[in-house]
Amino acid sequence: MADDSLSQTPTTTEGMGLFERFLSVWVALAIIAGVLLGQFAPAVPETLSRFEYAQVSIPVAILIWAMIFPMMAQIDFSAVLGVRRQPKGLIITTSVNWLIKPFTMFAIAWFFLMVLFQPLIPEELASQYLAGAILLGAAPCTAMVFVWSYLTRGDAAYTLVQVALNDLIMLFAFAPIVVFLLGVSNIQVPWDTVALSVVLYIVIPLAAGYLTRRSLIARHGIEWYDNVFMKKVGPVTPIGLIITLVLLFAFQGDVIIANPLHIVLIAIPLIIQTFLIFFLAYGWAKAWKVPHNVAAPGAMIGASNFFELAVAAAIALFGLQSGAALATVVGVLVEVPLMLALVRIANRTRHHFPEAETQPAAEARD
């Protein structure tokens, strides 16, 4: 039975484009390019850093909007109406994402960075890394989950609802969670700075995306919007991400050259957190007898992060040269290999879960 199920499932990376499949490679190359830029052409980042308004770096703001806007422009808030469908899956994922994940991330990152790795990382830098981890933990994945859902044969309707719901909750919950956990960590960030970063990097792109979606669909129709407009706008996200990382590491060069081991040290708690959250949501779903096509994407949503937002918030709150920004980038670096490992686990354990009542035919996937 298990073999039958597996034969209907896409191979682990099938359906992933070249960019996202090798995301870790591109991020590593962006780190190298950024460090080289900072070391051999420091005038470039120094000039760019002069373009500021109200302490907001204009080039960075443009790049971050380029990363986030395409995702916001495809959110379908009408999907939120479907919260009564798959209620168990929604309860599990929403609880894990917002009531558990930020706090386990804080606890694990604090233990490793502030206690276990104390002899290896200066205290001030460790608290910056902790701040980056907190930002990652408070930003659940909202878009890449469609890929993970595809790779685990997830329920499309459930995935749509969960993504729309997360985006809505994020609007209200991200800032209070971040401020609370940073406060617990004795990392002082003024409320107005957090509020400004939420407005700049969540509210404005979300409003712009919503208005763009509404007006263009009204003018050209939904099929044109999906198949023409979004096809052109979608690739802006990875381009914005990579240029942001190059710029970020143009400022981070000295830290990386002096402490390359820090990347590994930051990665350890992030990896442990990812597996913990996945197994928590997946185990809960199994205990509640949730079908696999909801359990798997639900657990993947909890495990993965909206790292563009985390990177944006880290830069806005702590600056391009901060340890917090570096920590969020390590999140990007490890994301895809980790999530692919979880896809394998989810597909190999499919037979432990009940099948959905409505199940797509196998041949349609071949």
Add this chain to the structure above:
Amino acid sequence: MAIEVSDRAREWLKNKGGVATVRLSPRHGCCGGGADIAVAEARAPEAPERYTRLDLDGVAVHIDPTLVDQGLRLDVEGFLGLRHLFVEGASPTRPKE
């Protein structure tokens, strides 16, 4: 059956003109990834020739040919002016490159 339409969806669709489209909507991931999600709308498609037309008890359903025979179910949700169609039983599919 190619696609099942619930009784309440059928009644609701009849009031909306008796036409539905079930198509694949591309959703982009945060770092370049994407998948096609099956969505349903109470309207005729822009290019009907690209769809398979099914007449189901007074409702014309235009369905993407790749979704035919997947055992899908069309239903309606929401309340008052916020009611809309949704399609149940479809997994995301690989986007057309």
